[in-house]
Amino acid sequence: MLRNIISERQEELPVSTIGKFLKIAAESKDIISLGPGEPDFDSPPHIIEAAKKHLDERYTHYSPPGGRYGFKEAIIKKLKKENGISVGHENIIVTTGSTEAILLALMCTVDPGEGVLIPDPGFLAYKPSVEILNGMPLCVPLYEKNNFEIDVEKMEKVIIPEKTRALIMCTPSNPTGTVFSKKALEEIADFAREHDLLVISDEAYEKLVYDDARHISIGSLNGMENYVMTLHSFSKTYAMAGFRVGYAAGPEEIVKAMTKLHIFTTLCAPTISQVTAMDALKGDQKCVETMRREYDRRRRMIVKRLNEIPGFSCTTPKGAFYAFPNVKSFGMKSLAFSEWILKNAKVAVLPGTEFGKFGEGYIRLSYATAYDLIEKALDRIENAVKKLKK
Template sequence: MTQLASRQANLGTETAFETLAKAKELERQGKSIIHLEIGEPDFDTPEHIRDAAKKALDDGFTHYGASAGQLETREAIAKHQTERQGYDVSPDNVIVTPGGKPVMFFTIMALIEEGDEVIYPNPGFPIYESMIEYMGGTAVPMQLNEETGYNADIDKLRSLITPRTKLMIVNSPNNPCGSVIPEADLEEIAKMAVENDITVMADEIYKDMYYGDDVEHVSITKFPGMRERTVILDGFSKSYAMTGWRLGYGVFPDFLVEPVTRLMTNSVSCTSVHTQMAGIAALEGSQESVKDMMKEFTIRRDLVVEGLNSLPGISCPTPKGAFYAFPNITGTGMTSQEFAEKALYEGGVALLSGTAFGVYGDGYVRVSFANSRENLTEAIERLRKIL
């Protein structure tokens, strides 16, 4: 039998989808499951966005498009990013991708060779580590500490940098912790990147998801020397409840535009064109749906945090962004994996072990509060029973 390439052993997975499959199987067996495992808004894509996609199909947007994305889509994204970031973003630096993950894939594929080091958040989105190792790079975890609001210790982060450090990944607001990197820390990270000639990938997919009307998103690209070395990863999945549409984009520095466009051509040819037309409608249309969603998430966040903190052996800080809680469960005497399995098989609550997000996630679980208030309340009571 033909053997797989050895690098396949380095390829990880996203546990949310594995847990979802287990939960669905239990539902097929007749068990009631409350889904708090999957990271997607439970709202419908706004009607005006759906209508734009239908019109695009009727208007003949059913053929191949440019590998980097339709010009009108890149122009709309560039205008949106210019308004949000406070500096001019050119459509020439925008590449539209089928979801946000290709921006991670292509950035790491274009930059990382055997032995190159990449600093990444841990706990963090599991695909970072998976792709670094798949490309033969060395994944260097930047530990996010509960004591510092699930952020890195800046002095310890500085000590991780070596002459082999080629890329650093930052994610704020953070998945799975719901934390936000303080502006002063972002500035220090920017200085490190410039001083050591490190490229940065800033995962900003949750940039619309902050709690508090007075909180503004701060991108690492606002600091001197960062625009020419930073990849901004963004997309439509979270802000506009468009996870299934597979529509993301990257804002790439000049030196990465051509190689990443070539990777698009070699891999997926282009992103679905009628979907891109829906993306334009999302950016140029009313933003009330985003605001309404965050008002509801605020209520749910408070409900979940209060509920989790009322459970024996559990303490839960209040998330500042995204739609995840990351409670400390060490007081239960269980490991993260034991807790997640007990919650699913005995309590009928699907959530994720903190170790799904890296070694430093042990002692925690991730709870997505993208579910109804009624279901969230029921989930807390089910966890109370098993504890």
């Protein structure tokens, strides 16, 4: 048996509650899981057909590390038309999901000991990704009273000048569902330029926006082309999570460095996924709207129902597929409350602290789950918490 084989860096990474909860939920048939962060929809039929066809065509070989030429062409057109970002082939790298792009962008820009501003609560991969690189995560607290938007004043308080290299942000946001306003993005853009920061803009949920909300890419704002690495994914928009494909667009020098590293990590994103994702981009977009509408229907129901349960207070998320209610009135820590719900209501939800310490007092419920299951889960939660509120 090897002794002391696991690196200290690895040992220090947090053990995620998500894994534990989802395992319990998967193993017990009577638990309804509102935990998952991936669409409950299968990939749309025409995308599955395209993948089958491409397999018959024997797209079973490696691709150029930066991505296939035709796919990048399609991405360039999409970025221009839908995100207002004008780039060339040299500004794009196709990655194995946007998760890989997050790590590559950080690896190429952050040296050990350097700081990275990350939203708290924020997507759970951000902090560990900085820590893996022995960088310094600088958590920027997000507050409900501020609609969980990044507040530049808060960033001023936590930034270590000269030692901070990047800011990761996510709009629409996981876990809060916030869609950043143009004003907030403009303030962040000014801050990034002033402090010479790379903005890593995670836009995995760009197509999942509701009501009057509009997704704006910070990379499309004036003067930001040299400061932003925009990350996109096929996992949510086209329900293609298992295909593992995404892309990053940004300054040529950084994309070049990311491509160099990519050769030593995954070499290239799966070829079959690239050709299939190209078809998804070029094909009929009705499927995207159909899924968005269904998420919207669930969103309206889940928020209404949560607010009817005494003790819950839920702001209306304008994007992504998560509700992030305030549960402070139950007087329990988020983790204890989530465990209590799992045990007493047989519903798996995630504690807000899974997304950072400022997630304390909140839980995350995913509505990437069938409408009737969400209703049933809420019935169970409502009945269970009656015991607490008596």
